[in-house]
Amino acid sequence: xxxxxxxxxxxxxxxxxxxxxxxxxxxxxxxxxxxxxxxxxxxxxxxxxxxxxxxxxxxxxxxxxxxxxxxxxxxxxxxxxxxxxxxxxxxxxxxxxxxxxxxxxxxxxxxxxxxxxxxxxxxxxxxxxxxxxxxxxxxxxxxxxxxxxxxxxxxxxxxxxxxxxxxxxxxxxxxxxxxxxxxxxxxxxxx
Amino acid sequence: xxxxxxxxxxxxxxxxxxxxxxxxxxxxxxxxxxxxxxxxxxxxxxxxxxxxxxxxxxxxxxxxxxxxxxxxxxxxxxxxxxxxxxxxxxxxxxxxxxxxxxxxxxxxxxxxxxxxxxxxxxxxxxxxxxxxxxxxxxxxxxxxxxxxxxxxxxxxxxxxxxxxxxxxxxxxxxxxxxxxxxxxxxxxxxx
Numbered sequence: 001x002x003x004x005x006x007x008x009x010x011x012x013x014x015x016x017x018x019x020x021x022x023x024x025x026x027x028x029x030x031x032x033x034x035x036x037x038x039x040x041x042x043x044x045x046x047x048x049x050x051x052x053x054x055x056x057x058x059x060x061x062x063x064x065x066x067x068x069x070x071x072x073x074x075x076x077x078x079x080x081x082x083x084x085x086x087x088x089x090x091x092x093x094x095x096x097x098x099x100x101x102x103x104x105x106x107x108x109x110x111x112x113x114x115x116x117x118x119x120x121x122x123x124x125x126x127x128x129x130x131x132x133x134x135x136x137x138x139x140x141x142x143x144x145x146x147x148x149x150x151x152x153x154x155x156x157x158x159x160x161x162x163x164x165x166x167x168x169x170x171x172x173x174x175x176x177x178x179x180x181x182x183x184x185x186x187x188x189x190x191x
Numbered sequence: 192x193x194x195x196x197x198x199x200x201x202x203x204x205x206x207x208x209x210x211x212x213x214x215x216x217x218x219x220x221x222x223x224x225x226x227x228x229x230x231x232x233x234x235x236x237x238x239x240x241x242x243x244x245x246x247x248x249x250x251x252x253x254x255x256x257x258x259x260x261x262x263x264x265x266x267x268x269x270x271x272x273x274x275x276x277x278x279x280x281x282x283x284x285x286x287x288x289x290x291x292x293x294x295x296x297x298x299x300x301x302x303x304x305x306x307x308x309x310x311x312x313x314x315x316x317x318x319x320x321x322x323x324x325x326x327x328x329x330x331x332x333x334x335x336x337x338x339x340x341x342x343x344x345x346x347x348x349x350x351x352x353x354x355x356x357x358x359x360x361x362x363x364x365x366x367x368x369x370x371x372x373x374x375x376x377x378x379x380x381x382x
């Protein structure tokens with residue numbers, strides 16, 4: 001019977017981020033990650049992640065659910081971009097300050113590998129698709145939903161980049177609101 | 192000394208599309224593709240492509256160059272979306288009717304594999320990035336360039352989907368102009 005491992009998933013993500021940063025992604029084994037996470041086992045690791053790569057993208061399925069729920073709960077009178085703004089706020093607010101350093105380390109690992117960047121781009125596209133689908137279900141015409149979701153995904157990943165690369169104490173939600181405002185201004189000068 | 196193989200690259204793409212459609216992507220070997228392409232060799236295959244997967248995305252680097260050149264040559268007075276429209280027209284016009292059936296087959300192969308879809312999403316993002324970079328070099332502010340490029344990439348891949356799934360005789364360029372018009376209309380109702 002498996003032992004109960006409190007916060008095993010979170011400890012594994014922390015441990016992986018540390019090891020990837022110290023010795024590189026390729027050189028790190030699942031055994032080492034489990035061991036560093038306070039003496040967990042390989043079996044526990046695979047209860048939480050399908051493979052080593054997956055630990056880099058932990059939480060991204062949850063992100064899709066967060067934005068979808070925020071949009072589903074938006075008032076009928078909201079414009080597509082207002083709905084995206086609500087989703088962004090909800091998602092960015094779920095990132096607490098202690099996740100900044102982990103996010104910074106994982107991003108550095110991803111930046112070094114073409115394969116991981118490909119996977120990352122695909123996960124980013126998936127977040128956009130979650131928003132677009134929720135917008136369509138909320139009655140937004142398909143192409144409008146796609147474009148609004150593109151703006152939302154750009155805002156979120158742009159905010160993540162600023163948050164992980166800046167030294168100031170602003171929250172991810174503050175960065176997201178700022179860049180979302182800049183993107184809305186950019187829309188008005190497209191043509 | 193290698194024999195001169197006229198249109199080897201094009202013949203290999205044709206042969207691969209046929210074989211993938213007939214017997215599946217996984218089951219097809221590089222040797223079979225080379226043989227089907229009129230008795231070419233594996234060596235010739237690898238002179239044109241790094242691996243079997245690459246043949247599915249043949250030409251996508253060229254697409255990046257086509258859009259970049261079109262944008263670089265756009266008049267200074269053009270708006271960001273006008274520049275994207277020029278790039279789209281140039282790119283879509285480079286697709287002749289005989290490529291429709293090949294594109295249709297390759298898309299069917301990609302649709303069946305999560306890994307190939309991931310690669311495809313990353314190649315689509317690369318086309319957008321080529322446009323965005325060319326726009327920035329043409330003086331367009333970064334976020335505006337990103338959004339305009341998103342619209343352009345959506346228009347191109349949306350047009351490709353309609354072109355390969357429709358039975359009518361409209362060209363890819365006609366589909367691209369139509370969907371680009373729809374996307375511009377969608378922008379005006381974002382907020």
